[in-house]
Amino acid sequence: MSVGSGPRLRTSAAPEQQEAEILAAARREFSEVGVRRAGMDSVARAAGVSRSTLYRRFPNKDALLAAVGEDIAADTMERLALAVRDLSPHDAVVEAFVECARMVSGDPLIRRLFLDEPDLTGVLVSQASRGAGAFLEASSSAIAATLRHTGATMPDDDLALVSEHFVRIALSLTQIQTGRLDVADLDSVREYAVRLLAPLVS
Incomplete structure (x- = not known):
């Protein structure tokens, strides 16, 4: 909703509601x-x-974008949790990557963000917003927690490193596409995850 008159000002709305509406509007914009x-x-x-x-x-667009990034991370983790429910760690890696x-x-x-304006993802990856942590760290931690919940037994430090590795791979594949792996071809993505990503988790 980028043009025209918006809804009447909700000056009496609770701060949490106002913030939710701001983030929803920013995401649309x-x-x-x-x-x-x-704007x-x-x-x-x-x-x-x-x-x-x-x-x-x-206070500025970067702060707003970082907060939207946190929302994206939260949405992603909810979808991943549903995608990996009742799966083994190896199957969870595969289905989580396909869901991404x-x-x-x-x-x-x-x-x-990741295909048309990739240079702006630095705000999502590196800038913390409201003390909630950077996008990369938050996403990696959530993936590690998800894999641990599915039964991964590898040491915490190793699981954290592998989880960050998965996030970095996902970002790279969306930003730099080649003929070897089409991220829009979910069957190819699943095969890639089975062969090269799932073996990293134990």
């Missing part, structure tokens, strides 16, 4: 026009909040 062209004023209008409310919570590929293919914001 970033998806529709791109991060570079997105903070447009996000405030679409969220139905004042500019001062928006800037009080997110499915998200890249189906989510317009993820595609825009």
Whole structure:
């Protein structure tokens, strides 16, 4: 929702509701026009909040993008948890990686961030927002916890390193595509994960 008049200002809404509406509006705005062209004023209008409310919570676009990145990470982990339910660690690695590929293919914001504007992913990877941790660290930790829950027995440090490795591979595959692996071909992604990723987890 990047043009036109937005909803009336919700000055009486609870702070948590206002923040949720801001992040939802930002996610739409970033998806529709791109991060570079997105305007903070447009996000405030679409969220139905004042500019001062928006800037009080997110002082600049980088902070807003980092918070949206945290939302993406949280959504991703929810989907991964469903995808790997009741699976062995090896099968969990495969299905989690396939689910990530499915998200890249189906989510317009993820595609825009990692394919159309890859230089902006540095904000997601390196910038902490509201003390919640960087995107890369948060995603890696969540994957490690998911694999541990499925029964992985390898030492914590090794599992953390492997989990970060998976996130870095996923980011790289979305940003630099070759003829050897098409991330839109889920059968190829599954075969790749079975042969090269699953053996890394014990």
